Structures are given as structure tokens and as C-alpha cells.
Amino acid sequence: MKKNANSLPTVKKVLKYLAKYRILFAISLVLAVIIVGFTLYIPILVGEAIDLAIGKGNVDFEQIFAILIKIGIISGITALLQWIMNVCNNRITFGIVRRLRRDAFKKIQELPLSYIDSNPIGDTISRVIGDVDQFTDGLLMGFSQLFTGVLTILGTLAFMLSINLSITLVVVVVTPLSLFVAAFIAKSTHSLFKKQSETRAEQTALIDEMIGEHKTVVAFSHEDEAAAEFDEINARLQKCSQKAVFYSSLTNPCTRFVNNLVYAGVALVGALISVSSGGAALTVGALTSLLNYANQYTKPFNEISGVITELQNALTCAGRVFELIDAPSEIPDAPDAHVLQNADVDGRVCIEDVEFSYSPDRELIKDFNLSIENGQRVAIVGPTGCGKTTVINLLMRFYGVDSGKIEVSGIETRDITRSSLRRSFGMVLQDTWLKNATIRDNIAMGKPDATDEEIVAAAKSAHAHSFIRQLPKGYDTVLGEDGGALSQGQKQLLCIARVLLCLPPMLILDEATSSIDTRTEMKIQDAFAKMMQGRTSFIVAHRLSTIKEADVILVMNNGRIIEKGDHRELLDRGGFYAELWNSQFES
């Protein structure tokens, strides 16, 4: 195993996981020793049996039968032990997979949002799924192969030595040739494989674009140009793949050839020794055993050379998995943090001198001050990227402020437990997320003990009831991944129903109706109005009609509040907001 400075900590962590299975692991190792010993003993027994059947009228039946019974018993035991060892190994492997995934998943729940937002989802998934599999396959299977391989080599050498020294020397001298050949081929094909995977990646990127955006390609009759570009890459791929596949496929025949050389060498030396000593130094049976060993001796070598790359690869994967598992979690709530009861929330929100940015080199929110009384409606408008959604991230404590403070009901949010703070907000986001569960479960997400009547009532006020009823299984319809067959607008209605059901004291609506057509939106305005009655609410929207009624409109640009006031005040001021508002009537 390659233990350089980088992989050492990873190995330690791996051992920590393995420690939970140390008994199974010990059993597995002991079994491996026994199995290898027995497996190697059988050719010797066969050799002895052959020596007892020398020729016509010269066969010792009694002893042969005794040996055969011995072979039967030993191979039976070996088989049983083999099975037990395999089952043990599986248990260890799958058990570690299970633990790693569990730990990784728990970590996902604790990670700061900044980690999740800045790492592509696909990357994290591949750590939890692919890397975990590759790591356990590679490391544990690799280890057991390595272990039995080394044992087999040592065992074979010992048994061979017990039979004859000079023949053993022949084997020991010639075998490394096989390793050398395998390593040479692997080294020279490495660059070919690298080129292959680069070309493949290039092709996949093209496929991804052209097939993924098939509709645009068709609309512009761009099929032929795309195909030409594809063919060009395809031809290059063919060329380098063919080389890579051909050269790498030479490994087996070449090592087999070396094996044949060993075999011939053993036959030659063995036969000559036997002849020169008149069969005294080496019997035919012993030669048979040796040839049998020679036949299999290079196999563990070939396996080991493969195992080493596999182990390195496994360690890299393990490193990626642990990078996730050991990523810093969100700073936990202070032990004496306030648990905010919804009944105690008075709806006041106060933001003082808040500064925040996602990355230190690009400042975003600065000098942010705002004081909101209970029941006020705050609308946030501004161009894309101006920091509207960031305000929500800060209110919900998905991100922490860099400096300054935010207070809810007079308590700094930093001193409130995250869960109770979040419970006090009802949130509908533009990005409609639904669980892969029934519609009922989705609506009841914030209030799992809700009755059916409550759920239906919430759905009705969100104008979702009628389309839910039309679904084949109504409220029991299981939604596919990310909402499945529902339209964007329907998903948004469900998200609204979800909040309507639990009705927390404060609301956050981030483009909550962006995918709903304006007619339906008008209809659910009633529900919204009722919902917002007496509740402090934050509304982000780019449809200006939605925010006209707000008590305070914050106009943001480049992370700063550039205008603040109600609709009429802002129009009178004739600034940024007035320009936005008026432009919608020009035609």
C-alpha cells in the first residue's frame, strides 16, 4: 500500500471505520491463512497419489484411497471456509458502506448552506454514492486480494522449497519478468488511456449540448453541422481508443507467455533432476505438484500489480468521501440559545448595520438597516443579482451576517436556536421543491399531525384542490423526483398550500407566484391577504403589481437599499422604482 504523507490521515480514518468490524476482520484473516494453506496442500496430496501409481502391477491402492479421502475432506472444509470468509468480507464491506453513507448524509444535514450552494449537487452525490462504492470495493476487496495473494506466494515458495531448492530458484528468478512486462504495458498505455478519456469527455460535452438542446438544434436545422462536428471527434476517439484497448489487452497474453516460460523451465529442470538422481531427488508426483504451482504462481503476482493501482484509486475515493464527512458543520447553536415559541413572536424585525458577502473579494450587502413593526408587509425589488434573495438567506440564518445584527422579537437571531427561528417563518420560494412522497405528505410537511380536513382546506385556499382531485390518486398521488409530472405553477401552488397549513407568525415569499399565471394569482391573492393579515411578511417579486400594497418597499441595487418607502412615496420621488414601474406600461 502506498502510504505517502497525503494518504496517511485517510488510512487512519479508514481504520477507524474498520475497527468496528475488527472481530469479523480477524476471523477473515485467519480463514484466509487456513484456506491458502489447504489450497496449496492439495496439489501435494495429488502428487503423492500419483507417486503411488507407478505402473502396471505397481499401485498401492490402500494408500491412494486414504489420500483421496483426505483430499475430499480438505477440499470440503476449504470450500466451507471460503464461503464463510466471503460472507465475512461482504459484511465488513457493506457495513462500512452503510456507515459511510449514513455519516455523509447526516453531514449533509449539518453543512452550512455556503458549502451546498458552492458545490455542484452532482459532485456531492458522486462522493456519497460512487466514491463510497469504489472505495470499499477497491480497498477491502483489494486488501483481501493482496493479503491472500501475498500468502499464496509465500506459501507456494515454502511448499516448493520443501520439495526442491533448485526448481524453486528457477521460479523465483523468472517470475519477476511477468511483473515487469505488466508494469511496462501499464505505463506505456497510461497516456493512451488519458487521451481516450479526454477525447471521450470532449465528445460527451458535445452530446450533452446537442442532444440536451435537441429542440434548438432542430429549430435551426443545425443537425448536419452538429453531426459533422461529432464525426470529427468520433474519428479521433476511434483512433486513440483502438490503440489504448489493443495495447492494454496485450497484458494477459504477455504474462501468460512468461508463465509458460516458467512452466517450461520447471519441467526441464525438474525432469533433469529426476533423471540424474534416478527419481530419488524428485519423483514424478512431486514434479506434478511443482508444475501445478508453476502454473498458478504468476497469477497472484498479476493480481497484486492490479491491486496496487486499485488501492491507490480507492484511497483517492476515500479521501473525497472523508472530505465531505469531515467538512466543517454549521456552528452549532449555543447551549443557552433561546428557543423561540411561535406564540411569543411579536413580529418585530430589526436589521442593524448588516454587512455580508458570499466571497470576501466581492462585497455585497453593506450598511443594511431596517426596522419593521409587527404585521408590516415588506417588499424587496430590484434587478437580478442585487441581493434580494440574500436578505432572505440572512433572515433564515441560512448564512450568517459578517457584521452587524438581526433581531427578531427583540432577540438577536444569533442567540436563537436555528430550528425555532426557522419555525417562526413560513417560506415559499421561487424554486419549488417537493419531496418524493405523496401530495398529502408534502402539504403536511410543516404540520405532520394535520387532519385531512385541514390539508384539504389549505389546498383549497391555495387553489390546488381542483387539480389534485383530478390526479389519479388524489391526495395520495406520489410525486416523482422533484415534483414529477406537475407543472411549475402547480408545484408552486402546493408550496403555498404547505405554508398555508402551518401558518407561522412571519412569512417569506420569494417570487412565490412567479410561475402562476396572473389570473390564478389574483384568485389566491385572497388567501395571501388572509395569510398576511397581522403577520410580518417579506415579499420578493418582480411583478410589480404584487408588491404595490406593501407597507415598505425596499429598492435594492448592488446590495444596497437605494430607495425605501411605500408605493406612492416612491413614485413621487421619480427615482429607480418609478422608472421600473412606468416601463411596464410603455408599449
Place this chain on the structure above:
Amino acid sequence: MNAVFKILKKYRLECFMAPFFKLLEACFDLFVPIVVKSIIDIGIKNSDTSYIVYGCLILIMLGVIGLSCAIVAQYFAAKAAIGTSTGLRRELFSHLGRLSYTEADKLGRASMITRMTSDINQVQTGVNMTLRLFLRSPIIVFGALIMACVITPMSLPTFSIVIAVLAAIVFTIILAGIPLYRRVQSRLDSVTRSVRENLSGVRVIRAFNKEEGEISEFMEKNNAHTDIQNFTGKITALMNPLTYVTVNLGIIAVVYLSSFEIDSGNMTQGDLFALYNYMSQILVELVKLANTVFTITKAVACGKRVQAVLDTPSGVKISESTKDIDENAPAVEFSGVGLTYHGAGAPTLEGISLSAKKGSTIGIIGGTGSGKTSLVNMIPRFYDATEGCVKVFGKNVNEYDPEELREKIGIVPQKAVLFKGTIRSNLLWGKANATDEELWAALEIAQAAEFVRAKEGGLDATVEQLGRNFSGGQRQRLTVARAILRRAPIIILDDSASALDFATEAKLRQALRSLDYNPTVFIISQRTSSIAHADNIIVLDGGEAVGTGTHAELLEPCEVYREIYNSQFKGGDAQ
């Protein structure tokens, strides 16, 4: 799988040479025990040193010949396998390009990409393995059987039984394993889904304090996956021990029976050695064969999936032309058009009739899911009307050559998509030989000239995959420019200004109206302000046209239109 075989036909020589040389190699392998047997029976017995040396030289020669055969075989196998995958990829890619929207929808993007990549790679491995191993292993197994019988006919029953039992064990376990592995995979899929869901929904999950619940749900799925893995492992772990015992029993039988034969002088020690060797060879090869079968089953499944895609007809059929293009006919005419998507229970559009005069502007408005996009998608024949007919310049769209039809139409789809390359390369999709002046003119109209000028490199600024380095609004304007560049007589803007602010959108509309060649323009929007000025507005509701006319004509009688208008303009008095 037809496609695979069709391509393989081109590699007839390779497909013959690879197994043929493998067969030669296998035959030489089978000679080895015989040679050693002679060394034992003749060389050692008679103390004939030169015979022994000869024998070993023959062994080395067999090795050299085997190696040469193998190299030749590997070369041809690699050539055939890579050739197959290359050809298959090419054919599939051009087929996918020809698919109609309906077919493409049915397949889905993810599955099209899997077919193109991993499925075809599996087929490649499958072909390679088949050519290399699938024939070698049976030859060795049966060759060993034959050689054993040549040595002594009495080995026939023992060898046959051992081969039969081994084959039974290996194939039973594999066949039992395949469905189990599928179950392991499907449970892993649900674990994956859970992880993905928790990453994409992290805000909602935290907002609703669902972390604990999600963890316990995940543990359940995770444990279920581990359980089935362990169960599957227990069964597949039987393979090695069972085959091992079988072969050893075979060896015991061979030694036992041979001892009598040797006693009566019908067999020699060397013969016994050879039999023992053949028995061991059979085991090694059967296990290899089993693994090959596994690879091949996977490859066949992948090949079938690729074939299924190739078998979907490309959907676009051109009817006999009955009429020529009439420049004076309405640019677009719908008569009694209905559209029911494949597999959908109810029609998406019903009884749509409209006539768009050349040079006019048509607005289409309606709620989500009212069928706006479906309607315009029938003009360039992305979907075929399932009822009624659609005519462009007096000629039925299904009588046009699709390319000729699409030349006439510049469409800006709802989703603004750009491709990896430069701004220029993206714009040239609209017109391959456009000059710089033309490009800039189109950008000006699309209100994109300003930001393109500001970009480093201007027209040659890089565009990342799917245009990720541009904002939504910029992408939309570039796609508009791309469509305008064609100077197509019909322009369709499918909600293409949704990411633009009102001011920019208004400027864009103004510019479009001033185009010198007077195209017919279709504008789809959710905003009444975007279409209010249109010559004709079609109001869609639940797939039906509930109103047609100008803004003024609709406002009073059309309730749906009024509602939409009011929802956006109530309180417009604030001006």
C-alpha cells in the same frame, strides 16, 4: 441488436480473424499437458535427457506461437469492437438529431445521453469480450474433454459429469444473481434519489426543521440496500467454493479410476498427470466464461436499449405536395387545429383557427398550461397537428421539406439556450454566412449590441456550455438576435422577453416592428403589456381559443382577457 450486427458485418474479416486466432491459441494451450506427459513417460522413464530438452523447447515454442496468435487476435478484436462502437455512436447521434419533438420528449434527455455514452461503451466491451473469450473458453473446456478421452476413453463420463455440474453451478448462480443485482441497483437508486433530494431541497428541509425525519428515512433506505447486498453476496459467494469442491471431487474420481487402469497397464503416470491438468484447466476456463457471460448479458441489454432508440421512427413524414408556396396567401393559417400529445388523455389544443396576414403581429396570451407554446410549435412542425391543418404561405406544413419550412421561420424558444463557442458561432446558427454588419444589426434590434460590445472580445467573446456565463436576460436577447439574423418571413417569440425588464422589452418590441422586410411576428406572453399592440390577439384558456381580436376588441367581451389584464393593471391609475 440489428444495428450492432449490421456494423459488425463491415468488420467481417476482423470478426473471423479474432476468434480464429484465439482458437489456435487455445489449441496450443491444450497441447501442453500432452507434451509434459511425454516428457514424463518417455524422457524421465528412459532417462533420455535430449528428449527432455526437446520437450521443453517444444513447450517454449508453443508459448511463442500462443503469444503471436493472441496478439493477432487481440488486434482484430480491438479493431472490430472500437469500430462497432464508433459506428454505433455515429448512427445513433444522427438518428437522435432527426427525431421529432414528440419522440425526443418520450425518450427524455438523460436517457438519450446514457444511450450515447455508457450504453455504447458497454456494447464495445461486450463485442471485445465476445470475440476474445466467448469462443476461447468453450473450446478449452471441450478441447480438454476430447484430449482426456484421447488419453483414455474411460475419462469421458467423469469429465462430462464434472463439466455439466460446473456449468450448472456457474449458470444457476449467475442467473439467480442477475435479478438480485437489479434489486440492489434499484435500492441504490432510491438512496441516490434521497441524497439528491436533500441537497436540492436543503432550504425547505431546514425551514421546516425536517433534518431528523430525513435522516431516519434515509437510514431506512440505506439499511434496505445493505440487507439486499448482504443477501446477494451470500448467494454469489457460493460460486467459488462449490466449483472448487466439484473440481476436487472430479480429481478424486480421476485418480481413483486411473489407479486401476495404471495397475492393469492401460495407463501411465504421465497420462494421469495430463488428466489432472485438464481437469484444472476446465475450472479456470468455466469461471472466465461465467464472467464473460455476465459482461455479455449486460452488453446485450445495452445494445437492445440502443436499438430501441434506433427503431423509433424519426416521425417527420413529408406528404405529397399538392400546392405551391403562395407569397400572397396568409403567412400562417390554422384551420380547426387540435393537438393531443402522445400518451396524453386529453387534447392540449382544440378547434384552433386563425389566419395571420403577411406582416402582421399576432399576440398569444393565456395562463400556464393553456397551450400557447404548443400552438406555435406546430408552425415549424415540431409537433404534428392531430386534427385540422396548419398552412404556411398557403402550403400545408407537412408538405414542406422540414428544412425549407424552418428556413422560413425564426423561432426564439422559451428556454434561451446558447452553445459552447463564441457569440459569433452562436449567432451563425441563424445564418451561416452572415457578415459582421449583419450580426451587429441583428444584435442592435435584439437590444444586445450594448452588452456584447462591452464584453471582452466582442463578437468573439467565449460562450460557455449552455451559455452559463451570460445572465438569463442576456441569453434571451442573444437568442432573439440569432433568430432575427435569418431574416425569416415568420418570427416567433415564445415568451422570449420574460427575463427582460419592462423598459428593455418595450425597446425590443419597437425595434422588431421597424424591421425593413416586414415579417409576420408571433408573440407569446403572460404580460398583456407585451401583446396589447398586436394586430390580432388570441386568448387561450384550457386549450381553446376563448377570444380573438385586438386589445380594444377583447377587453370588454372576453372575460379571461379582462381578468388577465386587470390582474396586471389594476391600480394602473397610479401613473
